[in-house]
Amino acid sequence: MSQPATVTIEPAILYFGTPVVLISTINEDGSSNLAPMSSAFWLGWRCILGLDASSKTTENLIRTGQCVLNLPSVNEVGAVDRIARTTGSDPIPDAKQMRGYTTEKRKWEASGLTQVASETVAPPRALECPVQLEAVLAAQNGFMADDPVWKVGIHVFEVRIQRVHVHPSLLMEGHDNRIDPDRWNPLIMSFQKFYGLAPGQVHPSTLGKIEEATYRSPDVDRARVL
Numbered sequence: 720m721s722q723p724a725t726v727t728i729e730p731a732i733l734y735f736g737t738p739v740v741l742i743s744t745i746n747e748d749g750s751s752n753l754a755p756m757s758s759a760f761w762l763g764w765r766c767i768l769g770l771d772a773s774s775k776t777t778e779n780l781i782r783t784g785q786c787v788l789n790l791p792s793v794n795e796v797g798a799v800d801r802i803a804r805t806t807g808s809d810p811i812p813d814a815k816q817m818r819g820y821t822t823e824k825r826k827w828e829a830s831g832l833t834q835v836a837s838e839t840v841a842p843p844r845a846l847e848c849p850v851q852l853e854a855v856l857a858a859q860n861g862f863m864a865d866d867p868v869w870k871v872g873i874h875v876f877e878v879r880i881q882r883v884h885v886h887p888s889l890l891m892e893g894h895d896n897r898i899d900p901d902r903w904n905p906l907i908m909s910f911q912k913f914y915g916l917a918p919g920q921v922h923p924s925t926l927g928k929i930e931e932a933t934y935r936s937p938d939v940d941r942a943r944v945l
């Protein structure tokens with residue numbers, strides 16, 4: 720039997736497709752910043768975020784220790800794209816200047832999204848995003864420590880979720896605390912372009928036979944008392 724052929728390539732990026740997160744944080748003047756990112760993954764009620772060290776979001780997260788992770792669906796792609804290639808930083812960091820970024824202090828207005836107050840953190844939530852997660856900084860790690868130049872350019876943050884807000888339309892029928900993946904259509908960034916997911920499952924899931932409640936972490940109870 721013939722093997723599938725491969726070619727060896729050197730793409731500049733390996734962004735194979737991850738959901739977009741719109742992070743809200745508080746600026747030093749009390750206003751709030753909003754920024755799209757997608758180097759994020761989830762473990763329990765924790766999220767690991769890879770962020771450019773020169774971003775306003777990074778500065779705000781380190782200073783305040785708080786953020787909201789707003790997850791846009793495909794319906795909010797226009798809002799995300801309107802604030803792409805902008806930064807809350809002034810002056811614009813060199814690497815962003817080179818890539819044609821502009822300073823935008825009023826990201827919420829530019830995006831067209833609506834701010835609503837959070838319950839446990841200062842940054843506001845984005846009303847139109849179907850998922851809004853209030854979070855606090857749990858740990859900060861380096862990245863590319865083996866490269867003398869690039870190691871200062873990116874931070875990896877671990878944040879702990881304290882409150883999960885979702886549009887009721889995402890809930891699994893008959894369950895108060897479960898998201899129905901058939902009803903959740905995340906906005907995906909793949910190689911700098913936007914995609915959605917095709918509807919429906921492509922195959923029955925063996926992993927999906929494991930009771931979801933077995934993954935519940937102590938963070939859920941910890942968040943209840945806030």
Ligand SMILES: Cc1cc2nc3c(=O)[nH]c(=O)nc-3n(C[C@H](O)[C@H](O)[C@H](O)COP(=O)(O)O)c2cc1C
Pocket residue numbers: 739752753754755756757758759769770771773774775776777799802803804805806807808815820908
């Ligand atoms: C779809 C999308 C995904 C992005 N993903 C990331 C990311 O994972 N990490 C990152 O540092 N920047 C990412 N960016 C770029 C940031 O949005 C950019 O650094 C922005 O200037 C941050 O805003 P701020 O400086 O106001 O925090 C992404 C941008 C878009 C539009």
